[in-house]
Ligand code: SF4
């Protein structure tokens with residue numbers, strides 16, 4: 550039923566569209582109706598394309614307990630943001646603009662489909678276009694991407710150097726000059742970051758052991774740019790999407806394999822808008838049905854807990870494949886954390902958070918990755934298994950900063966498979 554903005558609510562509770570609203574909501578709603586808020590700022594922000602749904606919030610509060618930023622003292626979530634804008638705080642010039650990791654947990658529970666995954670890129674994009682302050686670390690990641698093709702600021706010429714360190718056969722498309730079954734889109738962190746490269750080497754060994762016919766783009770590949778898009782750089786994203794689509798158009802393949810859930814999101818959901826239509830699979834989805842074809846020589850004897858990446862789980866619906874793989878490894882006992890699957894907590898790296906650690910430290914009581922590591926340790930697990938290249942380094946840092954060295958190790962699922970292969 551539509552809410553009458555001019556209605557003053559006198560009862561303790563009211564049911565709107567099947568949702569029982571709280572007494573606090575009633576007080577706030579009544580306060581709003583009698584104090585004549587100036588709606589012009591809300592109207593200005595919600596007129597920006599993509600940000601419309603911010604105005605749909607009716608303050609039911611269901612998003613508050615699921616927001617990972619609020620959980621670490623960030624005073625956050627769409628309900629609070631709506632309220633601040635209502636009180637005249639201009640989000641475009643406020644630190645709150647940059648705290649959201651676009652984890653999508655609020656959207657999961659919101660009865661009004663207030664969508665921060667669309668609101669945040671739209672408002673951040675507006676701030677970028679207006680030349681307003683962008684946190685320094687994020688600006689550096691944008692500039693690195695623009696200049697070097699990756700947010701780490703590494704040389705494009707070295708994008709395939711990790712291949713030399715693997716000891717495995719990793720065919721490069723422009724060298725082999727033939728169609729392949731699987732085009733592996735490696736992405737930036739698995740190409741350049743020390744821990745990412747170790748996971749890439751592990752995956753290369755697994756693909757070879759399974760006899761997969763694959764190739765990579767090597768130095769022709771550029772960042773998928775999904776996190777930059779979510780952080781407000783739509784223009785950069787479009788430029789990179791078009792470049793990658795053009796490169797992919799040069800080669801013949803049946804499907805694209807990705808290591809990174811952020812690349813999965815970009816190639817599966819965003820690239821089709823620019824003419825790039827592909828079958829795209831995350832490596833866990835690809836490997837799960839074949840996992841029993843591998844020969845395991847070592848029993849791991851680990852208690853393992855698994856962190857669902859936001860962009861694999863909530864954003865792209867894959868919860869089972871990583872678990873199927875872990876449970877197929879000899880000796881692994883899988884223990885779930887309380888916040889798992891659809892309700893999984895966030896590592897803090899999405900939506901540009903990967904490049905905002907210093908900024909976040911000034912605005913929350915502990916990093917999201919630290920909060921998650923504490924939860925993993927509480928399960929009694931010895932290994933925190935991950936399958937997103939942002940997570941290995943984030944969680945390893947958090948293991949150190951929370952004083953849990955020696956209690957918990959962080960491993961990519963590909964690394965655990967290779968360890969079991971012996
Ligand atoms: S954003 Fe959605 S869940 Fe949160 S308070 Fe508003 S209507 Fe309720």
Ligand code: SF4
Pocket residue numbers: 615616617618619625626627648649650651652653654655656665666
């Ligand atoms: S998308 Fe995630 S981080 Fe952003 S407001 Fe919603 S729950 Fe909080």
